Amino acid sequence: MTERFGRDLIRGSLDLMVLSVLAGGSQYGYSIQKRIRAASGDRVSLPAGTLYPLLHKLEEDKLIRSRWDNEGGRRRKWYDLTAKGKRKLTEQAKEWTSYAECLGRLLGPVLGGVEARG
Amino acid sequence: MSEREFDAYLKLLGGLLRLSPGQRELIAGELRDHMEERLDALLAAGISREEAIGQALEEFGDVAALATSFRQLAWNRKRRWIMRCTAASVCGVLLVILAAMVFLPNGPSGPGLLSQANAQDQEVTHQPEMKSSEERNAETRAKLEQSFDAQFLDMDLLTTLRVIENAHDLSIYVDMPELEMIGVDVETCFVTLNMPDVRCKMALEIILDRFECLYYLRDGFVVVTSKEKAMTMAELRVYDCEDVLAAVPAAAKAQPGLGSAPAASGANPQSASEAEAPAAAAKKPYIFTSANADTLIEIITRTVDPDSWEMNGGLGSIAEYDGKIVVRQTDAAHAQIKYLLENLTPEYALTPATYAAPQNGGN
Numbered sequence: 001m002t003e004r005f006g007r008d009l010i011r012g013s014l015d016l017m018v019l020s021v022l023a024g025g026s027q028y029g030y031s032i033q034k035r036i037r038a039a040s041g042d043r044v045s046l047p048a049g050t051l052y053p054l055l056h057k058l059e060e061d062k063l064i065r066s067r068w069d070n071e072g073g074r075r076r077k078w079y080d081l082t083a084k085g086k087r088k089l090t091e092q093a094k095e096w097t098s099y100a101e102c103l104g105r106l107l108g109p110v111l112g113g114v115e116a117r118g
Numbered sequence: 119m120s121e122r123e124f125d126a127y128l129k130l131l132g133g134l135l136r137l138s139p140g141q142r143e144l145i146a147g148e149l150r151d152h153m154e155e156r157l158d159a160l161l162a163a164g165i166s167r168e169e170a171i172g173q174a175l176e177e178f179g180d181v182a183a184l185a186t187s188f189r190q191l192a193w194n195r196k197r198r199w200i201m202r203c204t205a206a207s208v209c210g211v212l213l214v215i216l217a218a219m220v221f222l223p224n225g226p227s228g229p230g231l232l233s234q235a236n237a238q239d240q241e242v243t244h245q246p247e248m249k250s251s252e253e254r255n256a257e258t259r260a261k262l263e264q265s266f267d268a269q270f271l272d273m274d275l276l277t278t279l280r281v282i283e284n285a286h287d288l289s290i291y292v293d294m295p296e297l298e299m300i301g302v303d304v305e306t307c308f309v310t311l312n313m314p315d316v317r318c319k320m321a322l323e324i325i326l327d328r329f330e331c332l333y334y335l336r337d338g339f340v341v342v343t344s345k346e347k348a349m350t351m352a353e354l355r356v357y358d359c360e361d362v363l364a365a366v367p368a369a370a371k372a373q374p375g376l377g378s379a380p381a382a383s384g385a386n387p388q389s390a391s392e393a394e395a396p397a398a399a400a401k402k403p404y405i406f407t408s409a410n411a412d413t414l415i416e417i418i419t420r421t422v423d424p425d426s427w428e429m430n431g432g433l434g435s436i437a438e439y440d441g442k443i444v445v446r447q448t449d450a451a452h453a454q455i456k457y458l459l460e461n462l463t464p465e466y467a468l469t470p471a472t473y474a475a476p477q478n479g480g481n
Contacts, residue, residue: 011306012306030155047178047179048156049179052145052148053184060191075147075151
């Protein structure tokens, strides 16, 4: 079984993960959690106790919006990305990619990676 | 589907949220949907119903921590609203003043504005007096003495401070640039603390100590900064320690080598000679010696934040003069010194080696 990422490592990027899941369309809390778990190959676990306050905070910040419906006989709250959220996601995605590349160049030699030096 | 355990958890959460019934119901509805779907998934995976319910709830974590997270969001919303209202009020007042200036060309000498000014004067005279900085600090100190259940689970430092601020009606200013200088990022430093019924100041000290931080009071504000900077903001206070420093009965004053008695305690020997009961003479009055002062200073510097004193490389200083101890320290250290002095009594505060053995009262 693949080892999960440490909590300290993923803490700063949880909002980015949620925004990126919502970039693919409307989702509700449980489905967001499942998609993050699946996309990370079970290496990122976002506990429900962390997910919902985070969703509410993103909504407060107007990065996402919500709506309720009763589809399928179950009352459910759905979330969507706002225009502000899309902009934020694009900015953060660029920043994180650049950061990951930087870190990769720094850590490459530590792991003896030939490609990192090249 | 409605499991009793889910309902109990959500009811408890609702009770802790301190939100309107409508808001509580919306949050409970959303979480219940998650719990029920998770339960379905776990049952489908072959897990027993009892275990599945337990696991679904466990994934939500501690109900108090979850409630705190939601409450913090509500509090942030309230604060933003207050800030907006304040900004709107200021704009409104400015517009009224501008309108008055436009429509009353005579300026302040015009009758309209004059009467307004008089009314304002009267209002001013009825306003309570401005509180001094020390009065504000005293109010804050009283709030810091209040107890609460400090239960923080993996909460970032900034949110933790906001929760404490909210719970005790404090004004906490976080010195971000200084904290950044010492490598403390308030949003990625996390606090876990479980201390039921703890005094607010103690919880704050414990939390901040982990990050090499301290707080000090300024004009009623709790300022959170690095230990080093807090020390540079140290306050000078004078403690009247005659009672504690006076370590030998007045009857022993005539003995050589006891040091000189200050003018303030000059009356003590006289009253001692008049003392009839041996017990009274054994207890009071006393005179102080420089050796006693050294011992008291040692007691204080060894027990109150030892690393913070200048003899140990810190910035705190302490000296004795005429029965008084002059201390330059942080507010937190001052509070400990005050507590220490209040609980020291001449009978046991100072070691017997530092003063002559008490004489029999009646001799």
